[in-house]
Structure formats: C-alpha cells, structure tokens
Amino acid sequence: MSARAESLEAACDLRFGQVGIACVRVRRVDAAALVEELERRVRSAPQMFNRAAVVLDLSHLPRLPDDGMVDALLEAIRSAGMMPVGIAYGTSETEALAERMNLPLIAKFRAQYEPGQGDTATAQAPAPAAPAMARAEPAASVETGTTITAQQHTGSAVRSGQQVYARERDLVVAAAVANGAEVIADGSIHVYGTLRGRAMAGAQGDETARIFCSDFRAELVAIAGHYRVFEDMPKEFEGQAVQCWLDNGKLMIARL
Incomplete structure (x- = not known):
C-alpha cells in the first residue's frame, strides 16, 4: 500500500450495536x-x-x-x-x-x-462484554396488519460470546444455547434445545413476553428487565421443559 493510500485510510470504524447493559x-x-x-x-x-x-x-x-x-x-x-x-x-x-x-x-x-410511553421496566440484564452477533435467519417476511413473523435461529448452537437478537418480534431458537451465549428478543423467546446461557425476553419493556425452553439450565432469564440467575432458581426445574413469565413484577418459572 502506498504512503498516500495509507494516509487516506480511515483510522477507525464507529458503529452502534446491541450491548447488554x-x-x-x-x-x-x-x-x-x-x-x-x-x-x-x-x-x-x-x-x-x-x-x-x-x-x-x-x-x-x-x-x-x-x-x-x-x-x-x-x-x-x-x-x-x-x-x-x-x-x-x-x-x-x-x-x-x-x-x-x-x-x-x-x-x-x-x-x-418520552411522553406517552408510560413507565416501563428496567433495562435488560447485563452482559460482561460486548458479544459477537450470531447470524439468525428471519422467517418468511409475511405480515398481516401489525403482526410480524418470529425470527428463527436454526442449525448450529449459539456459542459462548455470541448473541442473537430479535428486534420487535419473537425469537425461535431450534438449537442449543451455550454457557456465555445470549438470546434476546423484544417479544417472547422459544428455545427448542438446551438453554445454558442467558435468555432475555421483552427487551424493550414488554411485560407480557414469555420464555419457553425444552431443557432448562440457564445462567440467567429475564423478562422486561426482571431477572433470575441460576443460583436463585429451584433445582427441580433443571433439565426440564419450562416457561417463564411475569406476575406483578415477579419472574415466575413452571414446568410445561
């Protein structure tokens, strides 16, 4: 590369991304x-x-x-x-x-x-570092009125350090979620595999969102910012098919 080309090369990139805070x-x-x-x-x-x-x-x-x-x-x-x-x-x-x-x-x-938004819950639970974004495959882009199809992640597992985020929709994960990985959705989350990492539904404050999982071993689950970590979860749910939801601000877990 010539000296002139080097001098014209951008010193950095500046981008906005999804980071757990x-x-x-x-x-x-x-x-x-x-x-x-x-x-x-x-x-x-x-x-x-x-x-x-x-x-x-x-x-x-x-x-x-x-x-x-x-x-x-x-x-x-x-x-x-x-x-x-x-x-x-x-x-x-x-x-x-x-x-x-x-x-x-x-x-x-x-x-x-902002005016008209009302009081929403706190932000999503933290991530220790900015994770790499895993590729997620959107479902067919069919819309009926304001209904938007869920985003799908299929095939390989969501690996440690990766994050899958479904903006303004539900997320369906037909794979395992490893320790240190994150699955996040503005709507509900469905995990048809082992959930060992973190699942955060209702990321923009939707308290009606839910989390469904067929093999529950999560590090953390959160809905609209209300969270529970592994140490606080009853051991009877480990390895079970469960759902999580909010009841008057308390995050509940039950077998499916």
Missing part, C-alpha cells in the same frame, strides 16, 4: 444501602455482575439529588464491583446533570421516558 434504578438516596444491595447481587453471581457495565437511573426519585450525592451513588456502584457508564435519560435536568458529571446519557433508555 444493566440498569441500577435508585429508589431512595442512600449510598450505603446501595453498596450493600449491589454487593449482594455481585456475590450471588460474580461472573455475571462483577465489572458489569451499568446505567444509573434516577427517574424514580421525587427530585434529583445534588451533584455531591450523585457522586456518592456512582462511587457506591464502583465499590460494589460494577462500572457506571452513563445516566439514564429522564428530563432536561437529568441531561444537565449528566453533562456536569461528564457522563453520557444512554440513548437505549431514552424511549422509556
């Missing part, structure tokens, strides 16, 4: 209690939560804390072993706060607070 929704301003709660979560599943990227969500407080308290909350997150990477969008005051804190507003959470 946890949302720490603060319900009372108490940094000590926040550290205690987050440390408990990290201890329950260290491989999942240790050094996990998280967004600080202050939208459920009656008023924004002052800058000093926000600093204390951010430090509480770091002390627990997690890594704050931004602030969830709320109002123009939140935007000004993020600027003063020199932190970004995470666009993924913006739609939850």
